[in-house]
């Protein structure tokens with residue numbers, strides 16, 4: 001059996017690990033049973049890469065992202081280990097940090113840009129104070145930090161004087177989103193987790209923000225984890241793509257390969273639902289069937305109720321990861337046959 | 353600036369209308385003060401077996417109410433307005449035989465003392481209680497306090513006042529049963545006098561605190577819970593801000609803001625509550641004189657008080673409105689957020 005762990009999968013462009021996630025499970029106790037919203041997930045994130053995490057809403061991708069900052073809110077229970085490898089210094093066991101260390105770790109090492117940019121700022125405080133209080137809370141040099149903040153805002157095509165003097169409600173959604181990105185970078189973190197950073201924006205704004213993110217990535221060499229339900233959105237941005245289904249990863253590999261020759265039937269179905277990369281996923285015909293309930297995930301391969309290739313083996317055994325090539329892996333017994341079973345065509349910018 | 357000017361104009365106009373209404377009530381109310389006095393004098397004359405002399409009666413009415421029934425209405429209205437606006441002359445109190453303005457002017461500080469402290473203490477306790485309830489949301493303390501707040505909120509304040517008076521003053525003698533100061537104290541800046549003032553004001557203040565008690569706490573609790581669940585609070589925590597800063601600058605400010613207008617309007621409500629309150633505590637403030645004026649049919653005083661309460665309400669709402677923009681940046685941008 002050519003079953004391997006997802007750990008062995010490496011992108012060919014870089015090799016240094018910045019985050020190592022092992023056997024992460026997130027559970028919520030509920031009246032009708034335990035809701036497992038991240039199911040025993042492992043992966044490595046490499047320094048300086050942009051990795052896209054793709055999945056339908058409710059697939060566990062936001063929860064997965066929260067574990068990287070140990071930011072899963074009560075009463076969620078996280079098990080497993082998350083190891084962070086700083087540029088220099090000892091590896092950090094993130095889930096084991098005490099409150100004080102965690103406070104420093106967040107935003108200084110790993111910052112987060114959340115889904116609700118429109119609701120990320122204190123409505124009764126001007127933007128400048130948001131920057132300043134962050135610098136002060138981390139004991140940073142405020143003047144130098146504000147200098148950097150102005151640079152960042154300018155790079156994001158915002159007028160620093162106008163934005164810093166404004167209150168949140170005076171900025172448009174796109175401006176708030178870019179301001180939040182600047183705020184996340186003000187302490188010069190090594191990693192940024194972006195959870196649906198363009199969710200509330202219109203299509204044009206979404207594309208321009210991903211363009212800006214690419215620029216920042218190039219300029220500051222930050223590692224970016226980009227979480228989205230919109231596969232085509234990150235097609236040109238991400239180095240690698242990880243597809244999440246039913247609270248675990250089902251396919252991981254270099255972006256181009258995943259898009260061009262998707263191996264997992266679910267990834268293929270996602271791409272089939274999007275005939276054109278300029279069309280957002282939610283406007284497309286959805287994949288048939290329902291996404292699984294976190295309280296009772298199907299036995300065997302969790303995708304089998306919706307999968308056209310499903311066999312009795314799939315219904316009984318969890319497939320585990322199968323290497324597609326050296327850089328890519330898919331959690332499917334029959335990935336070799338998926339191309340024939342689910343066909344899709346890509347158009348637009350991905351047609352290299 | 354335009355908005356401020358407009359609001360100011362609206363307030364002035366409101367007061368103008370109120371004063372006009374008092375005039376209309378005063379002059380034209382069926383069985384109003386003039387008619388009532390005329391009838392009274394006529395029946396008095398008849399009782400004495402005399403023939404009522406209308407011109408004499410009208411003269412008497414004019415002296416006692418400050419209104420000459422023979423003056424044409426529009427002239428009377430003009431004079432009424434002129435006296436109030438230019439000379440702060442609300443006429444002569446019948447019962448006290450003193451200018452209405454003077455009576456109110458001496459009574460006012462006492463009512464302000466009791467009301468302002470009442471609402472300040474009440475508001476502060478409610479805010480703190482609401483915040484603590486929100487912090488321990490779902491706990492026994494939270495549930496218990498919610499029930500207590502609802503119960504207290506539905507007990508009329510005057511019932512509370514009477515209970516306080518009965519037990520704390522009459523039964524146990526902890527507080528005086530009435531008055532504003534120790535009878536043997538001399539007004540001025542001396543401790544005995546101040547102590548007396550505090551001692552006498554304590555029960556009325558305590559009862560004022562009960563007005564609206566619970567209601568504000570419950571609103572505060574709801575606001576806190578809403579803010580604590582907001583995304584900006586999560587981001588603030590991720591940014592590593594201290595708990596103190598989050599509590600004050602994030603939760604506190606955003607939760608108290610919507611209560612601010614309620615607070616200013618409540619100020620006016622407490623003044624009107626003083627009518628019964630001061631009666632119960634025999635506390636000669638504006639409310640006490642109001643009741644007195646009602647009983648004595650002291651119409652000039654009554655009208656003066658009506659205007660006085662209106663001014664306080666209008667000014668309170670005006671201040672709330674004008675300062676809201678200073679404390680909530682969203683209010684300044686034209687489209688107001690609906691709370």
Ligand code: SF4
Nearest residue numbers: 301304307314332333
């Ligand atoms: S393992 Fe079986 S059910 Fe699961 S995706 Fe592959 S073919 Fe479909």
